[in-house]
Amino acid sequence: MKRVLLIIGGGIAAYKSLDLVRRLRERGYAVRVVLTQAAQSFVTPLTAGALTNERVFTDLFDLDDEREIGHIRLSRETDLIVIAPATADLLAKMAGGHANDLATAVLLATDKPVLAAPAMNPRMWLHPATRRNVDQLQRDGIHFVGPNSGEMAERGEAGPGRMAEPLEIVASIERVMAISQPGAHGQTPQKGDPNLHAATLAGRHVLVTSGPTHEPLDPVRYIANRSSGKQGHAIAAAAARRGARVTLVSGPVAIPDPEGVTTVHVETADEMLKAVEAALPADIGIFAAAVADWRVASAATEKIKKDPRSRAPALALVENPDILRTIAGAGAARPGLLIGFAAETQNVVEHAKKKRKSKGADWIVANDVSPATDVMGGDRNTIHLVTETGLEDWPQMDKHEVADRLIERAARHLEKFREL
Ligand code: CTP
Numbered sequence: 531m532k533r534v535l536l537i538i539g540g541g542i543a544a545y546k547s548l549d550l551v552r553r554l555r556e557r558g559y560a561v562r563v564v565l566t567q568a569a570q571s572f573v574t575p576l577t578a579g580a581l582t583n584e585r586v587f588t589d590l591f592d593l594d595d596e597r598e599i600g601h602i603r604l605s606r607e608t609d610l611i612v613i614a615p616a617t618a619d620l621l622a623k624m625a626g627g628h629a630n631d632l633a634t635a636v637l638l639a640t641d642k643p644v645l646a647a648p649a650m651n652p653r654m655w656l657h658p659a660t661r662r663n664v665d666q667l668q669r670d671g672i673h674f675v676g677p678n679s680g681e682m683a684e685r686g687e688a689g690p691g692r693m694a695e696p697l698e699i700v701a702s703i704e705r706v707m708a709i710s711q712p713g714a715h716g717q718t719p720q721k722g723d724p725n726l727h728a729a730t731l732a733g734r735h736v737l738v739t740s741g742p743t744h745e746p747l748d749p750v751r752y753i754a755n756r757s758s759g760k761q762g763h764a765i766a767a768a769a770a771r772r773g774a775r776v777t778l779v780s781g782p783v784a785i786p787d788p789e790g791v792t793t794v795h796v797e798t799a800d801e802m803l804k805a806v807e808a809a810l811p812a813d814i815g816i817f818a819a820a821v822a823d824w825r826v827a828s829a830a831t832e833k834i835k836k837d838p839r840s841r842a843p844a845l846a847l848v849e850n851p852d853i854l855r856t857i858a859g860a861g862a863a864r865p866g867l868l869i870g871f872a873a874e875t876q877n878v879v880e881h882a883k884k885k886r887k888s889k890g891a892d893w894i895v896a897n898d899v900s901p902a903t904d905v906m907g908g909d910r911n912t913i914h915l916v917t918e919t920g921l922e923d924w925p926q927m928d929k930h931e932v933a934d935r936l937i938e939r940a941a942r943h944l945e946k947f948r949e950l
Contacts, residue, residue: 533610534561537611538564538566539566539569539616541569544615546615546693550614550699554703561581562584563582563584564586566632601635609642610643610703610706611643612644615649615693617650618655624638643707645699647702648691653689655691668792669775673790675793676794677692678690679692680797731774734774735811736774736816737777737809738765738816740759740818741763742754742756742819743850744781744798745829747826747830747834748833753826758785761911762816762818765936766778767790769814770791772937776791779819782795782797799821807857813865813866815864817871818871818895820873821850823849824847826847827848867943867944868890869895869940870885870889872896875900892917892918893918910928912926
């Protein structure tokens with residue numbers, strides 16, 4: 531039986547962690563819960579205990595606990611530790627190596643994989659201190675799921691900070707467990723692993739965008755496009771296999787988060803831009819998302835109703851921010867290698883060359899997406915890579931092969947850069 535130690539932090543999202551317990555138990559996991567002191571304002575030990583069928587652990591200095599089962603045993607007698615919600619305060623303590631309560635002592639003592647599901651106000655998530663802490667924790671090998679973007683519990687607050695949904699956390703737990711098995715495919719290199727140094731992108735941060743964006747018309751309708759996210763997700767996975775720390779900012783897609791990658795889920799172009807900015811700095815930026823060029827000037831807050839007396843509503847559109855161009859102009863924050871995509875239906879290479887210049891990208895991965903090619907949503911892709919020095923025409927390949935080749939190419943480029 532797989533064992534999960536769930537640390538519940540003090541945040542409004544703590545109620546969702548009880549659902550997470552239920553979902554894990556349904557799947558046959560044994561779950562033990564540690565509640566921080568702040569968490570006890572949101573969830574009682576009694577409720578958590580009833581759901582886990584186990585005693586709930588709350589206090590480092592409970593002598594009985596120390597005799598029966600101390601923080602060392604708690605941290606070892608599990609296959610994985612999940613922190614949900616991971617508050618800004620808990621992340622800060624972890625990044626600083628604090629151990630002044632049971633939760634942080636367990637986290638410092640463990641040799642097991644740790645998955646954090648952050649939840650906090652968007653401004654707290656975007657604060658430089660939290661950025662720094664998350665960056666440090668990712669370097670320390672902590673896995674992350676979310677936070678997602680959207681409405682917050684506080685009225686009128688929106689942005690990245692919503693805890694990932696329980697089923698998303700379950701999926702991440704399963705992925706982290708799979709890659710943490712010795713010899714597992716796509717294993718994340720651990721500290722001291724000799725492969726870490728052999729891997730071409732070890733120590734690098736790769737930021738990838740993927741999928742479409744959804745631009746709301748009203749609460750139930752949206753403008754979208756046919757992007758599946760397959761290419762962007764394959765690129766993120768390929769970079770992770772090369773040992774990079776990878777952040778994937780994904781629009782709504784029907785495919786799973788790649789293994790060993792921190793995936794941030796967003797819906798709109800605005801949210802995607804914010805999430806990308808929050809993930810910087812990065813050594814390589816690969817923007818494969820099919821970002822909607824326009825959004826509705828003001829999305830209706832209530833469902834738009836049909837009115838037999840008037841005509842169909844006219845949609846006033848405004849342009850979305852161009853994420854690639856914005857990041858290309860971000861000065862010191864611009865990734866050293868910035869790669870854009872050009873989805874074209876005619877004059878593919880010519881348009882791609884223009885796009886490289888006008889957007890300020892280093893390379894453009896151009897592909898023909900005219901309906902006959904079946905690229906949009908399909909599994910294969912024919913690429914023309916436009917770089918600062920010329921053009922490479924690649925044969926038609928599987929999207930995973932395209933991803934591997936692009937990552938290989940990018941890794942070699944950075945190596946060369948380092949040697950100069
Ligand atoms: N892109 C972006 N933000 C946008 C639009 C596009 O970051 N608002 C990025 C895409 O991720 C891609 C590149 O820009 O890497 C080119 O996308 P594409 O849709 O081909 O170009 P557009 O700018 O939309 O140009 P057009 O539709 O006129 O061809």
